[in-house]
Amino acid sequence: MTHKIVLLPGDGIGPEVAAAARAALEAVAAEHALSLAFSSHDFGGCAIDAHGDPFPEETKSACLSADAVFLGAVGGPKWDGGGPRPEAGLLALRTELGTFANLRPITLFEGLEALSPLKPERVAGTDLLIVRELTGGIYFGNRQEGDENATDECAYSRGEVERIARIAFEAARGRDGRVTSVDKANVLATSRLWRKTVIALRDAEFPDVELDHVLVDAMAMKLIERPSAFDVILTENMFGDILSDEASVIAGSIGLAPSASLGLTHGGLFEPIHGSAPDIAGQGKANPIGAILSAAMLLRHALGEEAAAATIERAVSKCLADGVNTGDVGGSATTQEVAQAVCERIRAA
Amino acid sequence: MTHKIVLLPGDGIGPEVAAAARAALEAVAAEHALSLAFSSHDFGGCAIDAHGDPFPEETKSACLSADAVFLGAVGGPKWDGGGPRPEAGLLALRTELGTFANLRPITLFEGLEALSPLKPERVAGTDLLIVRELTGGIYFGNRQEGDENATDECAYSRGEVERIARIAFEAARGRDGRVTSVDKANVLATSRLWRKTVIALRDAEFPDVELDHVLVDAMAMKLIERPSAFDVILTENMFGDILSDEASVIAGSIGLAPSASLGLTHGGLFEPIHGSAPDIAGQGKANPIGAILSAAMLLRHALGEEAAAATIERAVSKCLADGVNTGDVGGSATTQEVAQAVCERIRAA
Ligand SMILES: CC(C)[C@H](C(=O)O)[C@@H](O)C(=O)O
Ligand SMILES: CC(C)[C@H](C(=O)O)[C@@H](O)C(=O)O
Numbered sequence: 122m123t124h125k126i127v128l129l130p131g132d133g134i135g136p137e138v139a140a141a142a143r144a145a146l147e148a149v150a151a152e153h154a155l156s157l158a159f160s161s162h163d164f165g166g167c168a169i170d171a172h173g174d175p176f177p178e179e180t181k182s183a184c185l186s187a188d189a190v191f192l193g194a195v196g197g198p199k200w201d202g203g204g205p206r207p208e209a210g211l212l213a214l215r216t217e218l219g220t221f222a223n224l225r226p227i228t229l230f231e232g233l234e235a236l237s238p239l240k241p242e243r244v245a246g247t248d249l250l251i252v253r254e255l256t257g258g259i260y261f262g263n264r265q266e267g268d269e270n271a272t273d274e275c276a277y278s279r280g281e282v283e284r285i286a287r288i289a290f291e292a293a294r295g296r297d298g299r300v301t302s303v304d305k306a307n308v309l310a311t312s313r314l315w316r317k318t319v320i321a322l323r324d325a326e327f328p329d330v331e332l333d334h335v336l337v338d339a340m341a342m343k344l345i346e347r348p349s350a351f352d353v354i355l356t357e358n359m360f361g362d363i364l365s366d367e368a369s370v371i372a373g374s375i376g377l378a379p380s381a382s383l384g385l386t387h388g389g390l391f392e393p394i395h396g397s398a399p400d401i402a403g404q405g406k407a408n409p410i411g412a413i414l415s416a417a418m419l420l421r422h423a424l425g426e427e428a429a430a431a432t433i434e435r436a437v438s439k440c441l442a443d444g445v446n447t448g449d450v451g452g453s454a455t456t457q458e459v460a461q462a463v464c465e466r467i468r469a470a
Numbered sequence: 471m472t473h474k475i476v477l478l479p480g481d482g483i484g485p486e487v488a489a490a491a492r493a494a495l496e497a498v499a500a501e502h503a504l505s506l507a508f509s510s511h512d513f514g515g516c517a518i519d520a521h522g523d524p525f526p527e528e529t530k531s532a533c534l535s536a537d538a539v540f541l542g543a544v545g546g547p548k549w550d551g552g553g554p555r556p557e558a559g560l561l562a563l564r565t566e567l568g569t570f571a572n573l574r575p576i577t578l579f580e581g582l583e584a585l586s587p588l589k590p591e592r593v594a595g596t597d598l599l600i601v602r603e604l605t606g607g608i609y610f611g612n613r614q615e616g617d618e619n620a621t622d623e624c625a626y627s628r629g630e631v632e633r634i635a636r637i638a639f640e641a642a643r644g645r646d647g648r649v650t651s652v653d654k655a656n657v658l659a660t661s662r663l664w665r666k667t668v669i670a671l672r673d674a675e676f677p678d679v680e681l682d683h684v685l686v687d688a689m690a691m692k693l694i695e696r697p698s699a700f701d702v703i704l705t706e707n708m709f710g711d712i713l714s715d716e717a718s719v720i721a722g723s724i725g726l727a728p729s730a731s732l733g734l735t736h737g738g739l740f741e742p743i744h745g746s747a748p749d750i751a752g753q754g755k756a757n758p759i760g761a762i763l764s765a766a767m768l769l770r771h772a773l774g775e776e777a778a779a780a781t782i783e784r785a786v787s788k789c790l791a792d793g794v795n796t797g798d799v800g801g802s803a804t805t806q807e808v809a810q811a812v813c814e815r816i817r818a819a
Contacts, residue, residue, distance in 0.1 A: 196656065208656040238592045238694050259608075259624065264659040269628050271663035275608065276621040305708075307545065307557040310613040314620035339745075341716035342724060345587050345694060359654075363712055367690035375691060396688075 123156040124424050127187040129164035133397025134407035135193025141409030141460035142416040145433055148464040153429040165195030165207035175210025189388035189423035194397035215256055219384035222288045223253040225365045227372045232442045236373030246349035252289040253361025255382055257281045260358045277311045282318040289355035290327040299331040299352035303340045303360055374449045376408025379415035381422050388423035391415040405455035408447040436466035472505040473773050476536040478513035482746025483756035484542025490758030490809035491765040494782055497813040502778040514544030514556035524559025538737035538772035543746035564605055568733035571637040572602040574714045576721045581791050585722030595698035601638040602710025604731055606630045609707045626660045631667040638704035639676040648680040648701035652689045652709055723798045725757025728764035730771050737772035740764040754804035757796040785815035
């Protein structure tokens with residue numbers, strides 16, 4: 122059986138890190154006798170340039186019929202001046218694929234403790250998973266644009282909260298059995314619905330999972346004070362956007378952090394959590410590790426190839442331990458050199 | 471002339487830190503020949519218990535006719551179970567006083583570098599001011615409560631953005647001349663209005679101030695990576711809530727951080743940014759420094775008593791340098807002992 126993988130290299134450093142992810146997937150496919158078929162499609166700013174649309178029909182139908190979608194990065198100042206936005210393509214892609222669950226694991230890699238802006242004793246032992254709701258909330262509510270008045274609506278239904286909370290509780294069962302739900306229940310109606318729903322679901326279906334609640338402002342503090350205190354962090358779309366970026370820098374470089382966006386109807390969307398970094402695009406400076414680890418998540422979550430995923434993850438750990446690193450992680454290797462080093466360690470596995 | 475100061479001690483550790491702030495104000499009043507008249511009023515959870523209302527009429531009229539309002543802290547798990555919320559009183563108080571501008575200075579105190587969860591080289595030189603919009607956005611939009619569906623609306627008008635941006639630009643002129651405006655303009659309509667308005671105001675009235683824009687998720691990272699890179703950070707209500715708590719922990723303890731909430735029609739509201747910390751209430755463990763520095767901001771912003779404000783701030787710096795500290799800052803002094811130590815240094819000034 123051949124797995125169809127759609128690559129959306131996107132903008133800025135997107136194409137460089139997507140090439141690295143593809144190389145890692147091809148290397149591991151050879152080792153594990155997997156058959157992967159890749160096709161690349163325009164998406165984001167480059168698709169606006171080529172087709173006037175960040176998410177052209179041709180790209181959409183490719184994504185909808187793929188077993189998994191891999192995205193490099195989208196956006197850049199070039200498309201900030203009015204007109205269609207690359208980010209609108211990303212939001213539409215998430216909707217089309219129904220990827221309501223964004224998983225962002227944050228782990229401290231051995232040997233890279235020095236990278237963290239936090240003191241070693243603070244960051245030691247950090248191993249958390251952020252579960253972010255990705256297709257609801259203020260990202261998708263009614264909006265009113267205007268130069269005099271503007272509004273954005275944040276809406277959640279019980280069903281939307283339940284399905285994302287279920288993902289978090291299930292993930293916690295395979296980890297340390299603890300979920301911290303983040304909201305702003307002292308102010309927001311949607312947060313009160315969120316909290317009630319999460320509590321009811323825990324009581325009904327996951328009595329074995331420990332649950333606590335932290336307000337989003339307090340969480341922004343606790344995440345820095347003692348990141349190792351957390352196991353699974355469950356939150357809504359906007360808070361998750363902020364907290365997962367904050368958490369990623371705690372572990373060292375945002376260039377190392379992968380993500381998986383999952384739904385019930387398609388294989389899912391996999392992307393490093395860093396942006397398109399137009400300032401370093403095309404220079405071989407981008408860290409491909411976040412993208413390569415996203416490829417591992419693709420193997421695990423979309424294709425069910427746990428062994429192949431683990432092979433990539435071990436190769437990445439070795440590569441980091443061997444000190445083959447891009448500049449953001451204190452090394453001097455290029456994007457391609459790091460990708461090659463990972464591929465060699467996949468083959469040697 | 472006698473200045474009327476309303477004290478709202480509130481809940482949890484609120485009364486302890488409010489007493490400390492009052493002691494510092496009385497000490498400095500004696501030294502600087504100021505006449506201050508204090509009155510205390512029920513507010514928050516204790517007002518719910520006594521009057522069934524977190525912000526009773528009697529408290530409201532006292533606040534409206536005061537020259538300045540000092541708040542300890544409100545809230546606690548006791549009032550989390552449905553029924554009126556202490557936080558609703560706080561939001562109503564902000565509205566009544568028209569305090570649209572929340573100023574949260576974050577500075578690293580000499581001798582306390584070791585407290586920060588960040589590495590010393592990361593946090594060195596941090597001296598920033600967060601200017602948070604406080605009476606608009608999703609905190610005050612239409613809300614629909616519900617167990618099946620809930621919504622919160624975030625609304626901003628050009629005028630609301632202009633007046634808070636003006637505060638930030640003016641503050642920057644008295645500091646390092648740089649404003650970083652934080653929004654989520656790649657997704658939210660209110661953020662696009664925000665960004666446009668801020669740019670137009672800068673161009674029209676503050677061409678001498680440097681302005682840049684950072685997305686809120688990126689800001690959550692940058693604030694940890696290099697807090698010293700920022701001068702004035704300008705943002706909307708919800709983002710400001712999250713980022714200012716994040717920033718406060720960078721400087722060591724949230725117990726040290728003061729805030730001022732200012733409007734055009736009243737003297738303003740002054741409060742430490744920490745919460746009511748019910749777990750340590752009544753034990754003499756609360757750090758009174760955030761409250762005492764808020765009292766200094768009260769003297770400066772509400773009463774125009776710059777010299778008296780500076781006297782308090784110098785006394786606090788000395789006290790910290792002398793190592794008279796509560797437990798959160800690595801010391802063993804009680805709330806009252808720290809307050810007393812500050813008062814002695816005010817008198818010795
Ligand atoms: C590009 C942007 C729309 C996106 C988001 O806010 O979701 C990004 O920040 C992310 O976290 O994937
Ligand atoms: C208590 C709460 C309503 C309040 C807020 O969110 O504004 C607090 O967190 C603050 O920052 O002053």
